[in-house]
Amino acid sequence: MDIVFDQPLVEARRLRALKAGDEKAQFLLDIVAEDLAERLAVVERRFETAVELHGYTGVTARALMATGKIGTLTRIETDNAFGGTEGVTVAPLETVPVAPASANLVVSPLSLHLTNDTPGVFIQVRRALAPDGLFLAAIPGNGTLQELREVLLAAESEITGGASPRVIPFADVRDIGALLQRAGFALPVTDTETYTVRYASLFALMKDLRAMGMTNTLIARSRKPLSRAVFLRAAELYAERFADPDGRIRATFSVIYLSGWAPHESQQKPLAPGSAKMRLADALKVEGTSGSGAKGNDGSP
Numbered sequence: 001m002d003i004v005f006d007q008p009l010v011e012a013r014r015l016r017a018l019k020a021g022d023e024k025a026q027f028l029l030d031i032v033a034e035d036l037a038e039r040l041a042v043v044e045r046r047f048e049t050a051v052e053l054h055g056y057t058g059v060t061a062r063a064l065m066a067t068g069k070i071g072t073l074t075r076i077e078t079d080n081a082f083g084g085t086e087g088v089t090v091a092p093l094e095t096v097p098v099a100p101a102s103a104n105l106v107v108s109p110l111s112l113h114l115t116n117d118t119p120g121v122f123i124q125v126r127r128a129l130a131p132d133g134l135f136l137a138a139i140p141g142n143g144t145l146q147e148l149r150e151v152l153l154a155a156e157s158e159i160t161g162g163a164s165p166r167v168i169p170f171a172d173v174r175d176i177g178a179l180l181q182r183a184g185f186a187l188p189v190t191d192t193e194t195y196t197v198r199y200a201s202l203f204a205l206m207k208d209l210r211a212m213g214m215t216n217t218l219i220a221r222s223r224k225p226l227s228r229a230v231f232l233r234a235a236e237l238y239a240e241r242f243a244d245p246d247g248r249i250r251a252t253f254s255v256i257y258l259s260g261w262a263p264h265e266s267q268q269k270p271l272a273p274g275s276a277k278m279r280l281a282d283a284l285k286v287e288g289t290s291g292s293g294a295k296g297n298d299g300s301p
Contacts, residue, residue, distance in 0.1 A: 017213035025211030164222035185260025
C-alpha cells in the first residue's frame with residue numbers, strides 16, 4: 001500500500017478548521033449533506049442502525065435523521081471535538097470500528113478521498129453492514145480544483161524552474177466503481193455532480209480551502225512554502241484563464257456519489273454483461289430519481 005497522505009496532518013488540519021468555525025466555507029459539505037439525505041429519502045425502506053463515517057460537522061448526520069428513515073445513528077470521528085454536545089465514537093480516518101454485520105446503513109460524506117488504504121476502508125464498511133445493508137458516500141473526484149492545480153504548477157515552474165504537487169489527487173469515478181465491486185458490494189452505482197463556485201480571486205479560494213481543512217496533506221509535498229511572487233503569478237494566471245466577464249474566477253468541485261448493498265438473496269441478480277444497464281432507481285430500490293447535472297454557487301467575496 002502506497003502512503004500518499006500524512007494522516008496526522010490530515011486530522012490536525014481538519015480539527016483546526018473546525019475550531020476556526022468558518023461556517024460559510026462549509027458550503028460543499030452542506031450541499032453533499034442535502035444530496036445524500038435526498039437520496040436516502042427516496043429509498044423504500046427504513047434503516048434501524050446507521051453510522052456516519054467522519055462527517056466532520058455532523059450536518060450530514062442531522063440531514064439523514066430528518067428523513068425519518070433512520071432509527072439510531074452513531075457518528076465516528078477522529079476527535080471528540082467533532083461531536084460537540086452530541087458525542088462521537090473516536091477512531092482514525094481509515095478505521096471502521098463497527099461490529100461485523102451490525103449496521104443497516106453506513107454513510108461517508110467527503111472524507112474517503114483522504115485515506116491511504118481506500119480499498120481497505122471499503123472492505124471494512126462491507127463487513128460492518130448487515131445483509132441488504134446500504135453504503136452511501138460522497139467523494140471529491142477527478143476534476144476537483146483542476147484550475148488551481150494548473151495555475152500553481154505553471155506559476156511555480158515559471159518562477160523557480162521546478163514544481164511540487166500543491167493540490168492533492170482525486171479519484172476517477174470508474175476507479176470508485178471498481179472499488180465497490182472489489183469490496184464485494186452488490187448493485188454498485190456511481191454518478192458525478194459538478195459544482196462551480198465563483199470567487200473574487202485565488203486568495204479568496206485558498207482561504208476557503210483552509211477553512212475546509214482541504215489544504216495540501218501529501219506525504220510528498222514540498223516543505224518549502226511558496227513565495228509571494230509565485231502566489232501573485234498564480235493569481236494572475238487564474239484570472240487570465242478561468243475568469244468570467246465580471247472578473248470573478250471559477251473553481252470546480254466534482255463530487256462522486258456512490259451506493260452499494262451488502263449482498264442478500266432477495267436482491268436482483270446481475271444481468272449478462274452487455275445485455276442492459278441498471279437504472280440508479282433500481283439499485284436504490286426506489287420508484288424514480290432525477291438526473292444529475294452541474295450546479296453553481298457563489299463563494300467568498
